[in-house]
Amino acid sequence: MAAGEFELIDHYFKPAPDELAPDSVVLGIGDDGAIVQPDPAQQLVVAADTLVADVHFPADADPELVGERSLRVNLSDLAAMGATPAWFTLSLTLPPQWPEEARRRWVAGFSRGLKACARAYDCSLIGGDTTSGPLTVAIQMLGQVPPGKALRRDGAAVDDxxxxxxxxxxxxxxxxxxxxxxxxxxxxxxxxxxxxxxxxxxxxxxxxxxxxxxxxxxxxxxxxxxxxxxxxxxxxxxxxxxxxxxxxxxxxxxxxxxxxxxxxxxxxxxxxxxxxxxxxxxxxxxxxxxxxxxxxxxxxxxxxxxxxxxxxxxxxxxxxxxxxxxx
Missing domain, CATH: 3.90.650.10 (PurM-like C-terminal domain)
Incomplete structure (x- = not known):
């Protein structure tokens, strides 16, 4: 039986039974939307990036490396804002012509890399989507920063x-x-x-x-x-x-x-x-x-x-x- 969208999500992206979600994740993967509890003393920073095969990574690259790269480049946007990462969503588009076994292998490797990076940078996958089409990874990052402390592009001055x-x-x-x-x-x-x-x-x-x-x-x-x-x-x-x-x-x-x-x-x-x-x-x-x-x-x-x-x-x-x- 071919793996459908929900089976892929449940098998490869939901936290394992022994993985406890942080207190800030009120409702994570598995519903129509996630519920998170931001720190009331912080401001939210939201950033998003899309990576397309053979544009942002070689289509034949090791999927575990693609998983790591996909999250790391999105984390860079939060770094540029001086923010601390907290949560992210993932939209994954998989080629329809891939055989079932090839699709499972790719997603398994990708999820390993993604989860390893998420653990390293202490951020939680809270939801997303999977669909069929050209191989594409889209991530939305959510982070937090003290009020008025975010780094911005518009603050430079002459002689800086x-x-x-x-x-x-x-x-x-x-x-x-x-x-x-x-x-x-x-x-x-x-x-x-x-x-x-x-x-x-x-x-x-x-x-x-x-x-x-x-x-x-x-x-x-x-x-x-x-x-x-x-x-x-x-x-x-x-x-x-x-x-x-x-x-x-x-x-x-x-x-x-x-x-x-x-x-x-x-x-x-x-x-x-x-x-x-x-x-x-x-x-x-x-x-x-x-x-x-x-x-x-x-x-x-x-x-x-x-x-x-x-x-x-x-x-x-x-x-x-x-x-x-x-x-």
Whole structure:
């Protein structure tokens, strides 16, 4: 007998009998809607992302890795808001041509990865939907943040420093490697695969930045594109020193032009780009010294519009600013 929607949900996504739901989940998977009890002292933060096979992950990828990646990239949106994750819903679309056994294997692997990530980041699956069509994963995240403390895109000011967490360009380099467009030394290839399938949502950094940053945004479509959104929201511009872009050893092994291109325009990094006022930089330095955050200054906020790059004191231009979904 073929597995229907409710059997798939019950078998692969409902909590096991020995898994206790947190007190905040009043009614979870199995009804027309979930009921949760938010902390009355917090504000809700809601974010959603959709991942499509062969757009956001290879269609033949290990489903367990797809499960991890799907939740991690959504958690990154909460990190950019300085929020703490609490709950999420899942809408899963499965190809109708898949044989029954193949569908069960894929969902079993996917649910393992999804549940492992949910446990790691202490958030609960509370409902969703399954349907038939092109392989697609859609997740809605719900998190909480103290009133008035959420990080936003529209708070940057002239003379603020522009910073990014950790390293840039790894996501694009990893995707190129997965497609066979470029090869890396084994240790670099392994590192890049981890960065693609298990990107680290910068949730702890986001919480630290609530008291330091004037604005923030996560980097999913590329630094230039996402910093451009921050600048547009703040009605200002940014000047970036390309030589200051933080690169991993994998990208440092490439020609500079290629490394800079991926660091500036490649998507899937899921790092944070944020701005800090000059008088808040000592607080950032203390957070850096204590190991709470790893960030690099890459530029300044200025009057005007857009993002402008320089290298060795000269304009540095690229043909494309970042990933666009409808081109």
């Amino acid at each position: 420093f522009v910073l990014v967490t950790h390293r840039l360009g790894d996501g694009a380099a990893a995707l190129a490697a997965l497609k066979g467009e470029v090869s890396f030394a084994p240790e670099h290839a392994s590192y890049l695969q981890q960065r693609f399938y298990r990107p680290e949502p910068r949730l702890l950094e986001g919480i630290v930045l609530r008291e330091i940053a004037s604005s923030a945004q996560d980097i999913s479509d590329g630094l230039l594109a996402d910093l451009g959104h921050l600048c547009a929201a703040s009605d200002l511009a940014a000047e970036i020193d390309v030589a200051q872009l933080p690169l991993s050893r994998a990208l440092e092994a490439l020609p500079c032009e290629q490394a800079y291109h991926w660091a500036l325009t490649g998507g899937d990094d899921y790092e944070l780009v944020f701005t800090v006022a000059p008088d808040k930089m000592p607080l950032l330095a203390m957070a850096q010294a204590s190991g709470e955050i790893d960030a690099s200054v890459i530029g300044r906020i200025v009057t005007g519009a857009g993002v402008h790059c320089e290298l060795d004191g000269k304009p540095y231009r690229l043909a494309r600013a970042g990933y666009r979904h409808f081109e």
